[in-house]
Amino acid sequence: MSGHSVDEAIAALYAAAVAPDQWDKALGALKRLADARAANCFVHDAVTERFIEYRFAGYGANWARDYAGHYHSLDLARRVLLREPAGRMHAMHRYVSESMVQKSEYYQDFYIHEGLRYSCGGTLFDGNQRLILAVHRPVGHRPYEEHTVAELQRVLNHLPNVFRVRELAMLGRGDASMSCAALDALPRAVVIVDETATIRYINRAANTLLDHAEDVFIRSSRLTLPDPHLARQLTQRIKKACQPTPATDPVPLYTVDSNGRPSVEFHIVPLDPALAAGVASAQPMAMILLRRPFQRANWAGAATRPYSLSQAEIGVAASMVEGLTPAEYASRSGVKVSTVRSQIKSIMAKTGTRRMSEIATLFARMDISLFDQTAPDTQRT
Structure with a gap:
């Protein structure tokens, strides 16, 4: 792993959903997460087999033309994604052997010629649309490790919601209430704060999470943490995310419950202006992504x-x-x-x-x- 946070990649994709000029930045975050040279995101009509749209970064100038015009029909990795069950990221070296690579026109005349060798991809269905996410490492690199595939799986799980947020944003471009609706559509808990750590917006998922949290409170319009050291760290990271040149720490913060187990995870990223416009003034904002790490639980019934x-x-x-x-x-x-x-x-x-x-x-x-x-x-x- 490159040390870059999966939450950075997820947040960047949601930013691209409401600001199309952010797609290159989102795919860049995905490349850093995967330690890859190239990344792409396709929307494919599952009925007609037609490409509706595709976003890509890290390829040569003629890659899209050549792929769409000829090589997509020879793409062995694409065949794997169409054959295997949707919903999972697949490291292609597990399906495409070295002997298959040596005999493949796609690999020898196109993929390796482009300087790429190892790919990892996955699909999800959203109605009749097949959403495809893929990342590609260069020749001379190593195949995808299991822990990297697991991180990419988290990104893939968000993909249908990213495109639903995009639809909401397109319907409500310039409408603050629709921007808030887009944030409420996120399955991930999101709290938006300014550089003083004052809360400017909380989406529905965050309200639900905070209702069940025992070590995170809202007091005087601020997130309050009982641990003073952790509270200082949170405040410092928010200030760094709101700087003219924002800084993001890829390592999350965690609150700890009475049994010493991590209970709530905090990841702080700069809030893209396209999202901020609908919820607050033009001053710098940060987006706090909250998650409750899964723990082995005891159940009431x-x-x-x-x-x-x-x-x-x-x-x-x-x-x-x-x-x-x-x-x-x-x-x-x-x-x-x-x-x-x-x-x-x-x-x-x-x-x-x-x-x-x-x-x-x-x-x-x-x-x-x-x-x-x-x-x-x-x-x-």
């Missing part, structure tokens, strides 16, 4: 859990959202892979899903950590 999943099943579902394989989750949790696979089958039966990618997509839309309770689990898997 099946009625409080989505789809009546057990504690163990919730843990498995959350790991899929993170992009972990069954083997990786089994190793991290200290259980057998066969146990995890049995839990996956149970989740599918309870949710009506048929693939692991469908489980990841389903639970990516909700904040699983909000179901955290303190009473012991009464249901066993």
